Amino acid sequence: MVEKIYVPPIKIQGIKTKLVDLISEVTYISDDTVWYEPFMGSGVVGLNLAPKHAVFADTNPYVIELYNEIKNKNINSYIVRQYLEKEGHLLAERDEKHYYYVRDRFNEEHNPLDFLFLNRSCFNGMIRFNKNYKFNVPYGHKPERFSKGYITKIVNQVKRLEEIFPKNSWQFKCQSFINTIKEATEKDFIYCDPPYIGRHVDYYDSWNEESEIKLRDALYASGAKFMLSTWDKNKYRENKYINVVWKECYKLNREHFYFVGAKEKNRNSMIEALLMNYDPSIIQREKKIEYEQLSFVFSEIKKHAMG
Ligand SMILES: C[S@@+](CC[C@H](N)C(=O)[O-])C[C@H]1O[C@@H](n2cnc3c(N)ncnc32)[C@H](O)[C@@H]1O
DSSP states (O other): OOSSOOOOSOOOTTOOGGGHHHHHHTOOOOTTOEEEETTOTTOHHHHHHOOSEEEEEESOHHHHHHHHHHHTTSSOHHHHHHHHHHHHHHHHHHTHHHHHHHHHHHHHHOOHHHHHHHHHHBGGGOOOBOTTOOBOOOBOOOTTOSOHHHHHHHHHHHHHHHHHGGGSEEEEEEOOHHHHHHTOOTTOEEEEOOOOTTTOOOSSSOOOHHHHHHHHHHHHHHOSEEEEEEEEEESSOBOTTHHHHTTTSEEEEEEEEEESSSOGGGEEEEEEEEEESSOGGGGOOSSOOOEEEHHHHHHHHHHHHHO
């Protein structure tokens, strides 16, 4: 059970901060296990579960570089404070001109500190690149974004990384999920949080059925225990791939609420799913967790259809 959830310095759509406690209840990690996180995003899951050995990977080179620079002590909380104070001051003075100036500079030089600045001042904390891998998210229109308190919050998030990195043996790699999963062995644990299938079809980095099947095949071939985060259903639709691609898995659900605008009546609910290739009841620790075994449900449906 994770006592306090640490929020990493990077923001990303689909961040799993709210699932960390549930994931921690049903994962296997020991000092001999390597924790593999092929779609690390902000890394919030592994950073909180704090395994001794881990490989965090993503195809976004800039998150990986930022974390490697902190790990190698080329960037620290002091440097982050100085940088954000300077750039935050310029943003307050020059507003969007400065945001677009930093965005152009980042697309030329790829400085991980500029990536952090853009991530915290762009529209909705989005991370999106065009087909030439240029960051193209517009300005969030908050010239006072980098207030003293906000900078301190980010600096403390970096400090947490500085503290935790030397205590563990962690690697950060920029590579596709296939290469990351190939490294895992039977005694390891793989946590996957790919882009949600059938939801965010982005013109550049799209995730489709073929990718989902490749992921499934690679996970089973590894022989490792694995867990996959995906969406299950909302008021309008359900994820049809669960009962097809992942039909051998066990499934846990958690409801997640999000707002479209500020009004209470615009509160929407989404059921999230965790799919596992092992029975989570064997490692239930403190709480009794409800889960469904998909292969069982699936064969019941088939039996019903036949008879
Ligand atoms: C939903 S996000 C992960 C969020 C993360 N679990 C968190 O809580 O912050 C999906 C991530 O997968 C990465 N990604 C997309 N395609 C990939 C691929 N083919 N191989 C590895 N990573 C990929 C994206 O860059 C993104 O960071």
